[in-house]
Amino acid sequence: xxxxxxxxxxxRNQSMTVEAIDLQxxxxxxxxxxxIENVVAVVSDIKNNISKIYSGRYGAVLGVEDxxxxxxxxxxxxxxxxxxxxxxxxxxxxxxxxxFLRHTPRNQRQNYYLASKLRVNTHRNESIDILHRxxxxxxxxxxxxxxxxxxxxxxxxxxxxxSIVVNSLTGTxxxxxxxKDVSILSKRERQILKLIDSGRTSAQIAEAxxxxxxxxxxxxxxxLAKLQVKNSMEACKIAKTLGIL
Numbered sequence: 214x215x216x217x218x219x220x221x222x223x224x225r226n227q228s229m230t231v232e233a234i235d236l237q238x239x240x241x242x243x244x245x246x247x248x249i250e251n252v253v254a255v256v257s258d259i260k261n262n263i264s265k266i267y268s269g270r271y272g273a274v275l276g277v278e279d280x281x282x283x284x285x286x287x288x289x290x291x292x293x294x295x296x297x298x299x300x301x302x303x304x305x306x307x308x309x310x311x312x313f314l315r316h317t318p319r320n321q322r323q324n325y326y327l328a329s330k331l332r333v334n335t336h337r338n339e340s341i342d343i344l345h346r347x348x349x350x351x352x353x354x355x356x357x358x359x360x361x362x363x364x365x366x367x368x369x370x371x372x373x374x375x376s377i378v379v380n381s382l383t384g385t386x387x388x389x390x391x392x393k394d395v396s397i398l399s400k401r402e403r404q405i406l407k408l409i410d411s412g413r414t415s416a417q418i419a420e421a422x423x424x425x426x427x428x429x430x431x432x433x434x435x436x437l438a439k440l441q442v443k444n445s446m447e448a449c450k451i452a453k454t455l456g457i458l
Contacts (some may be wrong), residue, residue, distance in 0.1 A: 216304035217287070219454045223311055224286065224358055229260040233359040243267050243362060252366035252387060253277060257286040259359055264288055271366050275297050275343075276336025291365060294333040304330060306376035307347065309389040309432055311358070312380055312455055314349060316397070316439075322351060328386075329376040330368060344368045406431045406458055410449040 219289055227357065236258065241253040247269035257264045272278040280290045306435040310327040327347040334340050343365055343382065350360040377386045398406065408418045415433070419426045442448045452458035 216281060216301050216308055218306055219263070220308045221286070223308070223451075224259050224361075225356050227259070227263070228302070229357065229359070234350060236360070239360060239362070240265055240349065250364070250366060252364045253280075253291065253449065254283065255283075255288045255291075255361075255363040255365070257288075257361040259286055259361070262286055263365070268435060269366075274335060274341075274367075275333065280352060288363065290308055291333075295331060296336065299332050302375055303331060303345070306389065308455070309376075310347065310378060311349070312451075313387075313389060313399070315356070319351075319356065322349070324380050324382045326379055327376060328372070328379050330372075331365075342368045344370075397448075397455070398436060402436050402439070403452075403457060404433055405429060406436055406445075406448060407446050409433070410458060421428075 234257075240256055243256045243265070244267045246252065247254040247267035251270040253269060253272045253275065254267045255264055256266075262285060263327050264286055266277075266281050266283065266288060268278045268280055272280065275291065275294060277290050280288075292303075295303070306329050307316060307326060310325075314322050314325065325347075329345045329347070331343050331345050332340060333343055345368065346364040346366075347360040349358045350362060351357060352359045372386065375386060375390045377388050379386050404422070405418055408421060413421065415426050415429045419429045420430075436448050437443070437445070440448050442451055
């Protein structure tokens, strides 16, 4: 399973029977940002699997000035300007950002956005670096991502690495790496989750690891809490998506 499929599954398999923010308000904001900042702004509607694109003046640089709609949450015309490896890095960064926000207190999630440096080939066959900023917009009082806002523009500032999470209130940044993915669960928790995924019961896991059944139950609860899921099936799915399992 490639990184795009992983993040697509996480977003598309959410329970979307929740109250979302005003889409028209978000679209007006995206249109204004595109005009004021000269960026290409993309609003992706997760539930309806469509995207609305507003091509600011930077759209002419990329050759996408007439691009305004996509029947997908992925902006294919822009993604096609990148190499396959560049796209995979973008998807992986978004996957890690999604998980980063899952472990961030709900009332602080709006403070963060993902910034990525992307290499694209323009319609003039010029290879340039651009800045991609992405924001997840959650439902009202929920953990569900209803929309994604992506801004593509000039790389006006540089930073170490390819992608960073930015706290827009404090200015602090954090690079997300594979080591952080694995560190979500302890070695013992990953071991137990692997046995759960193989179909073992708590009693069988306890016997296999020479620990008590109560200890296994405690680890199960810790795993669910750390991955922020409701049951072991969801835990295994998320862990596989992140490459932990």
